[in-house]
Amino acid sequence: MFNVGDKIVYPMHGAGVIDSIEEKNILGEKQSYYILKMPGEVKVMVPTAKAEEIGVRNIIDKGSADKVIGILEQDETEMDKNWNKRYRDNMDKMKSGDIYEIADVVRNLSFKQKEKGLSTGEKKMLNNAKQILVSELVLAEHASQEEVEQLVDNKINTSYKMFRAQDITPESVVNKFIPFDGTGTNN
Numbered sequence: 111m112f113n114v115g116d117k118i119v120y121p122m123h124g125a126g127v128i129d130s131i132e133e134k135n136i137l138g139e140k141q142s143y144y145i146l147k148m149p150g151e152v153k154v155m156v157p158t159a160k161a162e163e164i165g166v167r168n169i170i171d172k173g174s175a176d177k178v179i180g181i182l183e184q185d186e187t188e189m190d191k192n193w194n195k196r197y198r199d200n201m202d203k204m205k206s207g208d209i210y211e212i213a214d215v216v217r218n219l220s221f222k223q224k225e226k227g228l229s230t231g232e233k234k235m236l237n238n239a240k241q242i243l244v245s246e247l248v249l250a251e252h253a254s255q256e257e258v259e260q261l262v263d264n265k266i267n268t269s270y271k272m273f274r275a276q277d278i279t280p281e282s283v284v285n286k287f288i289p290f291d292g293t294g295t296n297n
Contacts, residue, residue: 111159112144112168117249120146120156121165121207122238122247131158149245149255165207173251174209178243181213182265186221197231204239209246215239220266232284270287 112118112128119125126148134143134155143155144166156166170178175205190196201221203211222228228236240262247258 111158113168115224117169118146118147118184119146119169119207119209119242120154121166121205122242123150123154124242125169125246125249126154127249129153147259149241149248163230167207169246169249170209175247178213178247179261179265181210182217182262183269185216185269186216186218187282189218189222193229193232199230204235204242207236209243212239212243216262217266217269221270223275224270242268 112224114128114130116128116167117125118128118129122217126137126146128144130145132143133140133144142158144158146154148154156164177224189202190199203215219228219232221241222232223236228238240259244255244258247253247262248255253261
């Protein structure tokens, strides 16, 4: 059971604060609902009787937030080459509501976006996963959304450079422009 003022996570939606607990009569059925205040002034109603069953949980603590940031600093985990299977696997991770799994999705899809780009569906998934991750870290770290977004982006950029740019040596980079004049070099 949660109380007014508790900071909780609603899977697939992100973190919010319980603004109130109200009785509502919906479709002739009277139930008690948590009224969640979500980022962007969005309010969500969650039936109190089903909250834990659908995966509502308390937000992570500072120590767990540090572990989440640590996931963003690691190399990507192996993903299926088939985009359809990869999409389903990532969706399952997000539906779990596990912040560590969501951080894994954010990092992996961010790496893939930098390397090859993402399909429209995976771009949407990345944006949604990032919003869920950021919303929880904002509450866990007592920071602004902008600060957390910048932190997440910086960690991903740094880890991408560390794990992907290691194959680039100064000798392998062409650092001068060689014009093509159409005359050829075979004389």
